[in-house]
Amino acid sequence: MTVSVAATKSAYEQLTAKLRAIGSLQQCEALLKYDRMVFMPQSQETAQARGVQLSALASVVHEKTTDKSLFQLLEEAEKDLPKEDADAPRVLELTRKTLEENSRVTAELAARKAKHGALAHSSWAQAREKEDFALFVPALTTCFEIAKEEAAAKRIDESVTLYDQMLDHFEPGMKMERIDQVFEEIERALVPLLERVRNSETKPSTTPLEGTFDIAMQKKVCKEVVTQLGFDEARGRIDVAVHPFTSSASPADVRITSRFSDNEWQMGLLATIHEGGHAMYEQSLGKSGLEIDHALSMGTHESQSLFWERMVAKSLPFWKWIAPKLNEAFESFDYTPEQLYDAVNAIKPNNCIRVEADELTYPLHVLLRYRLEKEIITDKLTVEEIPAKWNELMMDLLGVQVPNDSLGCLQDIHWSAFAIGYFATYLLGSSTAAQLAYYCEKDIPDMYALIEKGQFEPLKAWLTDKVHKHGRRYKSLDDLLEAQVGEKLNPKYFIDYLEEKYSKLYNC
Amino acid sequence: MTVSVAATKSAYEQLTAKLRAIGSLQQCEALLKYDRMVFMPQSQETAQARGVQLSALASVVHEKTTDKSLFQLLEEAEKDLPKEDADAPRVLELTRKTLEENSRVTAELAARKAKHGALAHSSWAQAREKEDFALFVPALTTCFEIAKEEAAAKRIDESVTLYDQMLDHFEPGMKMERIDQVFEEIERALVPLLERVRNSETKPSTTPLEGTFDIAMQKKVCKEVVTQLGFDEARGRIDVAVHPFTSSASPADVRITSRFSDNEWQMGLLATIHEGGHAMYEQSLGKSGLEIDHALSMGTHESQSLFWERMVAKSLPFWKWIAPKLNEAFESFDYTPEQLYDAVNAIKPNNCIRVEADELTYPLHVLLRYRLEKEIITDKLTVEEIPAKWNELMMDLLGVQVPNDSLGCLQDIHWSAFAIGYFATYLLGSSTAAQLAYYCEKDIPDMYALIEKGQFEPLKAWLTDKVHKHGRRYKSLDDLLEAQVGEKLNPKYFIDYLEEKYSKLYNC
Structure with missing residues (x-):
């Protein structure tokens, strides 16, 4: 037998x-x-x-x-x-x-969603081109309806709210009530800090960003830097794309893209480092081939890209390490680490666009979108009312006058792609990055001295130990942080970091 | 309802x-x-x-x-x-x-074949490195056994011979008896022609091939040339790989690779044109998404690459078109079309390696392999006897002494990869290319004048009309040719072409 x-x-x-x-x-x-x-x-x-x-x-x-x-x-x-x-x-x-x-999710709903997604995308693109939100209202209204229908279908526990169900898709285990708590604390601190910065007479110079910079040389520098940070090129690639992103076809094949402009060097370098942070997370996940070894959440992912882009690459020690490289790489380029640090950290006070925002104003762009989508899902705001509310909040939170809808509520692709509940993860990620940096320095007291020497390996090992290797073994970002650094997500570290950095930089 | x-x-x-x-x-x-x-x-x-x-x-x-x-x-x-x-x-x-x-084909056989394939590949590579065929005998014996077992399983009609079943996989509808007929005619003509060429005192100069040639410039020229021939870059790509090949992910996404060396320019250019010929076939197939719109056979495919590589790019009018481009592209490079034509057409009389062979000796390399594998499958030759027989035939057909097995019977990867019945398609392709060129010129009498002007569009359109668009609507290469040019595969055109070209070039 x-x-x-x-x-x-x-x-x-x-x-x-x-x-x-x-x-x-x-x-x-x-x-x-x-x-x-x-x-x-x-x-x-x-x-x-x-x-x-x-x-x-x-x-x-x-x-x-x-x-x-x-x-x-x-x-x-x-x-x-x-x-x-x-x-x-x-x-x-x-x-x-x-x-x-x-x-x-029935096949009918999935098909309807896919079909409407294509329509909504072109409607959004058209409205944006014509700077007219009204053109986008019908399609966007349907997007929110389908998203609600999908959330209602998916939720296993009927007592879960629709918005919590949506958040769960991107940030499992983190509910609106909890996120509100974190975000309110951030808002209370950052709005007055931004006000002080805006009113300050001190303005860091951005001259070092300007000039003409050979793209092949920029690519070479970026590749060297991201490899030094810990991105493993034997198990990945670096390419060019219009919008930088990271994609994993397995922990042994993680590819990042960046973009370069010949009239400034900052964008390409910081984008490469940002994507490198995402990629190091993907490269360090376990190899079971099961969901347990996927990245925990979008917020956790963003904490990894921002740990490297902000906590490392926007720190003065990093510029002490990299300044000689840039001075050598680019023609007629000769700046001190302090000059470069000031230039990359200067805020853009009148910027309307989220993706171009600096680290101080970016959180407020997120808060605005989070608040709007929450109100729409809970029927406190209609789609028609978005532009007025958007512009009002831009003034309240950022002190910025929005000139038209394309530079306002039409700037993001997310809602037309049913990514509702996604924006929050950007800010959860920023806040987590600062908290991780705080605890990383507690465990590695010479962290910034190592950065200054270009020795990033202990930092990457620490992140792998605390975050990467756990995949989805914890149920939420809060649970991961509590278990690994002894404290749930706490925006204090992010606020303290921004407060200290910007009050010094702007002498306010 | x-x-x-x-x-x-x-x-x-x-x-x-x-x-x-x-x-x-x-x-x-x-x-x-x-x-x-x-x-x-x-x-x-x-x-x-x-x-x-x-x-x-x-x-x-x-x-x-x-x-x-x-x-x-x-x-x-x-x-x-x-x-x-x-x-x-x-x-x-x-x-x-x-x-x-x-x-x-049972799952067991498929799995056994896949497993042995990996082993056979490493055994072949090892034997080749050590220049010792004996090391490869056990693995190769099993390859032939598995290939026979698979052919026996696959054949629907028991009266089909195993070798015909193998040929059918690569060249449907063309049986051994028919191929023998074609190949014997080629052998009878080419062996004495090669003898005359070898004994001729006239030797075309290959000086124009020698020098140092910027690789970026070579790539640029190759891209321009292959695009001009008719390769559609909006529906394809050109990349670099160790061994040039063409791959189709759909008729709208056909990718070719080439390789370049900085100490000669011929290899990259002709490889790109060769792959371009394959690619134009794939790009011009019908779009049903069904097997009927796949390429007809390997021999038909090779006829397309060789039509462009040999019938077009090894003709004097082509060099009249391209000589000014090369003279401009490369430093200290200044040759007449005639000098370039002579150089790229010169034969390499003592070459042992098939993939490096010229168009006159290449057919004889194929004939040798075809004869050997046929004898093995029909049990007239044992695997142990391959080296002696190989070396004997190299002398008889090509007049070349094989120094060791690595430059002899270990040079090809095919048999270790179960590609038995494949070699014939190279020569079926060469012969078909010449036949197509003959009939193309009958339909387009100014064919070579067009080539001289770089006007390749009518040639590509002719090939699409006669070959590409038919996919697998005909049952064999013979059937296609008979229906489209009025005559089954006839080696006469190939023989006449080589006879005329080489008797002139070598004045013999």
Whole structure:
């Protein structure tokens, strides 16, 4: 008598084998999408063919994730947990959540969402071009409706609010009430700080940013820097794209893109470091091939990019390390670390655009969007009222007059892409980055001396130990921080950091 | 009452929808493989992860192609042919052949073949490094055995010989008896012609090939040339790889690679043109997404690369067009079209290596391999006897003494990769290229005047009309040629072309 191999495998083993296969197919999807953004020829016809390929892959993934045998194996595995595997309970918990949520979104809703997404994107682009939010109102209204419908379908516990369900998609376990608490503290501190900075007579010079800078040389410097920080090029690539992003096709194949302009060097360098932070997180995740070794949340991800971009690369010691390199790299370029530090940290007081904002005003851009989307989802604000409310808040929070909707409420792609509940993660990430830097320095007292020497390895190791290697073993960013640094997310560190830096820089 | 969409679709429509989805997944596989060769980071770990991704995709494709419902739909569609679709009968015929052949190869055999392939590759590489064929004998013996086993499993008609079944995989419809006929004619003509050339006192100068040539400039020239020939960069890319190849992820995404050396310019240019020929075929195939719009055969494919590389780019009019470009591109480079023509057409009389061979000796390298593998499959030769027989034939056919096995019977990767029955397609392609050029000039009498002016569009359009657009609508290369140029494959044109060119060039 022969016993088949399958019969000798436990339900847990069979389940995880199936999940790994699904994970591999999702990695294929990631690679096809990266190729589309970076390498793919640009004809309409090519884009269509790629769309067909991605949809064929997506439907295989859908078939496999909604396969009834997967649920059966999950139930069997839940009843017969493998005792030797400490991760097993969490693996099953994550699997149940993902499978249940997927199965609750009907094919009809998914198709309607995809179809409306294409329409909403073009409606947004058109309204933005014409600087007229009214053109976008019908499509955006439907986006919010579909997002609510999807959240209502997905929530397993009916007592969860729709907005909490949306937040959970990007930032699992962090509810609105908790985020409100953190954000209110930030707002209370930053609005008056920005006011002081705006009124200060001291203005750091941004002259070092100006000039003409060879792009090949910028790329060379960026590559050297990000590799020195800890990005492993043997298990990744650096390319160029219009909007910098990071994509992982496995922890051994993490690719970042950056962009460069020949009339300033700051953008490319800081974008590369930012994406490098995301990439080091992805490269340091565990290799189980299961969801437990995915990045914990969008906020956690952003904390990694911002740890390197802000806490490291916007610190004076970093400029002490890099100034000689830049002075050597660029022609007629000769600045002190202090001059470079001042230039990259100067705020742009009249800027309306989130993605161009400095680290002091950026949080306020996020607060504005978070507040608006919350009010729309809870029916306290209508889509038509967005522009007026947007402009009012821009004045209240940032002291900025918005000249038109394209520079105001039409600037972001997020809502038209159903990314509602996403904006908060940017600020959760900023705040977490500062908190991690605080605790990192407690554990590594010479942290800034190491940065000045270009010795980043201990910092990366610390982040891997505290954040990366845990994947999704914790249920939320709060839980991760509490377990790893002894304290839930606390905006105090972020506020103190900005307060200290900007009161000194602006002498206010 | 609602009628489901599926119920209103015919069996043929349902079948082709499923086949298109499988085709899309195979395009994903092609893209992942291209990425692996060209863009993927080079760590062992990355390669492993990619292997897992490809195997996940392959098993989905296997599941879908062996799904019983596909066979049921095929049978239903065969009984109820859609009358309005002229392609339908051929679509079903190709589908039945592919599905039946796939289903006849057991999972056990496929797995054993894959496993032995890895072993055979490393055994071949090791034997080659040590210049010792004996080390490769056991692994190669198993390769031939597995290939025979697979051919025996796949053949639907038991009267088909194993070697014909193998040939059919690469060159459908062209059997050994027919190929023998063509190849014997070529051998009878080329052996004495080569003898005359070797004994001639006239030796074309290869000085124009020598020097130092900026690689960026070579790439620029190659890109301009291949685009001018008709390669559509909006629906393709040009990259660099160790071994030049072409890969199609759809007719709208065809990528070619080339390689460049800074101490000669010929290799990169001719490799780019060669791959460009393959790519133009792929770019001009129909867009049904079904097998009927795949390239007809490997020999047909090679006829397209060689049409451009030899019939066009090795002709004097081509050098009249390109000489001024090269003279301008390269420093201290100033040659007449005639000098360049002579240099690129000079033969290398003592060369042992197929891939480095010129167009006169290349056919003889192919004949040797074809004869050997045929004898092995029909048990007239043992694997142990390969080196002696190889070296004997090298002397008989080419007049060349083989110094060691690495420069002899260990030079090709094909047999270790189970590509048995493949070599013939190179020579079928050469011969077809010459035949097509003959008929092209009959239809476009000023063909060579157009080449001299760099006007390649009519040539490409002619090839598309005669070859590309037909995909797999004909059953064999012979059938295609007979229908499109009025004559089955006839080696006369190839022989006449070489005879005329080399008797003139070598004055013999």
